[in-house]
Amino acid sequence: MKWVPVTAEIRTTAERYQHTLSLDQTTSAAVGKPHKFNFFPKRNRTFLRYVSEKNGVLFWQVCDGSQPTTTIPWGKSRPGTARRRATRMTPAPGERKQSMTTDAPDQLSCRHLAGSPPAFLLAAWLVAACAEGLGLPAAQGAEPEVLLERVDKVYADGKWNGRLSVVPFLGRYYAFFRSAVAHDQDGAIRVITSIGKTTTRWSSSPYAQLNYEATLKAGKSLDPIAHGPAARVLFNTELDESEMHVLATPRRMFGYIVYLPVNGDTVVGTRVTYTDNGLDWSEPVDVYHPGWSFWKPRSFQGVHYVVADVMTGTRRLELLRSRDGLKWTKVSTIAEGNLTETDLVFLDDGTAIAVARQGYVYKATPPYTKWIARKAPHLSGPAVARVGNTILASGRIATANFPDGQQGERRTALFTIDPVTLKYTWKMNMVTQWGGDLSYPHILPLGNDRALLAWYDGERYQQGVPKRADIFMAVLRLLPARSQR
Structure with a gap:
């Protein structure tokens, strides 16, 4: 579907x-019909x-x-109209038009x-x-159907907000993101939290229940009554907080902040911070080696894993592991070359699948020392997750590759990945507000048949020019393939 x-x-x-x-x-x-x-x-x-x-x-x-x-x-009906660096915004060769x-x-x-x-x-x-x-593209074999259940704009304050990380911790959800005046200007890390155990009500929503009820009572748009509370600033130093990837365990939540110099694009390194209550965070300290960038750490069978990349010297991807979330050691080199932004997902049998931004997907079995590689669609800022037995992947793609009639040159696209063949199947493009500077999503499983997809959608990038980017979230529902019903 x-x-x-x-x-x-x-x-x-x-x-x-x-x-x-x-x-x-x-x-x-x-009523906004x-x-x-x-x-x-x-x-x-x-x-x-x-x-x-x-x-x-x-x-x-x-x-x-x-x-x-x-x-x-x-x-x-809603009350009125909802109003990586510059070098990474350049379309890569993998984003050129493909035949379909x-x-x-x-x-x-x-x-x-x-x-x-x-x-x-x-x-x-x-x-x-x-x-x-x-x-x-029609589903093949046991390919499930993926339906779009709901879409919400959850944060908009006129600034550039993006690069999401969403995790559950101590009975609520936390959404972390970078906030700045523009894509390539000094940023800070902010956070919003869910109201209760739901992914549909957030602390900063301009469409709070009070505003919604007042709009219905008035019988007209109040557009809206007021903005919700601003997102809380967690970290803002003399460096540029480029992004924060978050790993949540039952008792502790870790944040891995990637730092860049202000107005520069060479990674300084990654620092780790943590909290035991969701409010008070430790002072960030350097983790692993200088110049290395972490991307979306994952836990599997009591061990934490992350793919780190370095863009100086011999450029490469390394798989790291940790028992405590603070000290990380190398497991293997996944690949060498100009490779960055690589997410991980694990299968029940321990097989690891890694999706890299530059259009490659890798697979290895324990002890993760030998990796096979396959070409794949170019996904900028990729995110992958396993929902039931389905592997979902999302990231920024070129509109020309998967046209859908919306405006703009880029999309946040959703795919499934066959764990055996590593073949990608395009499912849909997300709702696009501007179709310019966007995506860098996060996928959070919500059980075996639903998932939360969070991404940002911003105005077209112009170097040094302040632009707006807003945060969206969608709930996806997965249905079994027709042959299985």
Whole structure:
């Protein structure tokens, strides 16, 4: 199942298979009602259309010639319109346009998408479309379906906010990010926390429950009443806090801060800090060797692992391990070359899979001293995670490689990775606000069939020019492959 905006490509595909695609546009500024999109296949009538609104929830009707008509909720009306360095923003060779061939069967179908994105995004993100009907890559074998359950903008203060790390700790969720005036200017590490054990309510949300209820009572947009509390500043030194990767254990949360000189792009090194209560953090101290950059540490069977990279001397990726999160030792060299930003995921049998920014995926079995490599899509700022038996991967890609009709030149894309063949399967692109400086996501499993995807979406990068970037989160739901239902 794919959820994509209406594009000329969709119209062409629909006409090719003798379907008529009609678009009925209705808007209401007061409640932020989105456009109505209807699919009308010539034979089996399958379409999604706006039905009504009740208590701020938009209801959509799914009709299928082979199934009963059902009415489902889709999101909430919202109060008004939700308003690595420069060298790393240059498109890499792996981001050049690639060819993509697809086959499209002759039937469209629609499924449920529930969520509450900002009102300004709704009109572009309502059409439900299966891979079968829109010429998109179809799942093969036991490939699961990935649905977009909800999308929220969780932080926006007019600054550049990005490079997320989201972890659960002591009964709540913590989202850490870099905040600066611009992508390439001095940054600080900030944090927001969830309200209770949920990933949908955050300490800084401008759409707090009080604002939402007041908007419903007023019957019109209050746009919004006020911003929520500002994100708490954790670290802000004379250096540039480029990013903080976080590792949470049952009793302690570690932060690994990558430092750069202000207005420079050579990594000074990584420093480690920790907290036992989520509030009070230790003074950061140097970890491993100077010049090394940590990327998304992981725990597996009581041992902590991280892939570190160095961009001076012999450039390479090294797998490190630690028992206490403070002292790290080398396990092996994964690969040599201009390689950075490499995330890890482990399978039940101990197999490790590492995804590097530059378009390579690596695999090794214990003791992780021999790695095999495969070419893969270029994912800037990659994140990987295992949800049930599915490996999800996300990162920044070039729009030309996976077009979707939204604006901008870049996307935050979602893939699955076959653990045996290491083949990537594109699933969807996330909602895009500007399509410029964006992505660097984090994937947090929420059980065996759901996951939280956090990323940033910013204005197009210009060296030294202040730009805005906002933080988004989406809840993904995984369904078994049809052959397994």
